[in-house]
Amino acid sequence: MAEGVPQEPWRRPGVDKPRIERAVREILLAIGENPEREGLLYTPQRVAEAYEYFFAGLREDPLKHLEVGFSEEYKGLVLVRNIDLHSLCEHHLVPFVGKAHVGYVPGEKVVGISKIARLMEGYARRPQLQERLTDQIADGLYEHLGSKGSIVVIEAEHLCMTARGVQKPGSITVTSAVRGIFAEDESQRAEVMALIRSQR
Numbered sequence: 739m740a741e742g743v744p745q746e747p748w749r750r751p752g753v754d755k756p757r758i759e760r761a762v763r764e765i766l767l768a769i770g771e772n773p774e775r776e777g778l779l780y781t782p783q784r785v786a787e788a789y790e791y792f793f794a795g796l797r798e799d800p801l802k803h804l805e806v807g808f809s810e811e812y813k814g815l816v817l818v819r820n821i822d823l824h825s826l827c828e829h830h831l832v833p834f835v836g837k838a839h840v841g842y843v844p845g846e847k848v849v850g851i852s853k854i855a856r857l858m859e860g861y862a863r864r865p866q867l868q869e870r871l872t873d874q875i876a877d878g879l880y881e882h883l884g885s886k887g888s889i890v891v892i893e894a895e896h897l898c899m900t901a902r903g904v905q906k907p908g909s910i911t912v913t914s915a916v917r918g919i920f921a922e923d924e925s926q927r928a929e930v931m932a933l934i935r936s937q938r
């Protein structure tokens with residue numbers, strides 16, 4: 739493949755762990771730490787392992803989780819609330835954590851409930867923005883699955899804000915994306931939003 743041509747994300751090779759280890763050692767030196775002291779000796783390796791996991795989504799196509807849908811007569815709302823979300827903000831490489839609420843109204847195809855969480859994780863495990871993540875999940879369920887509509891609400895705490903004291907600790911960022919019937923029909927949208935808010 740020609741240099742500079744971006745590859746499909748799921749074709750990218752695995753993370754270069756030795757390179758991460760060298761970089762983490764450099765960071766430790768740059769902050770004035772001693773990478774040779776006992777507690778830090780294996781930190782570069784541990785960070786490399788952790789990053790391989792955090793960024794595993796770069797090496798998969800999350801939409802593949804929607805391929806194994808099945809035909810079903812059910813035409814109502816499917817709503818999965820309170821899916822645990824862990825991602826890393828791409829501006830600071832610091833976690834943002836929270837909950838995702840994901841709903842859709844099936845068209846021809848229904849997917850297993852667990853696939854919705856997998857779709858979210860595939861997009862969350864990469865340098866990410868909460869706004870983009872919200873859109874990607876909604877688009878996947880609407881465009882790729884061919885649903886009649888999708889809705890995604892994400893509530894997350896960004897440690898790059900709360901841990902640095904830019905905003906008060908515990909402040910939550912809420913994003914939402916609606917597609918199809920939820921974008922077109924205000925009553926449909928209000929109904930599902932009420933379900934998302936209920937029984938917390």
Ligand SMILES: [Zn+2]
Nearest residue numbers: 827829830898
């Ligand atoms: Zn950030």
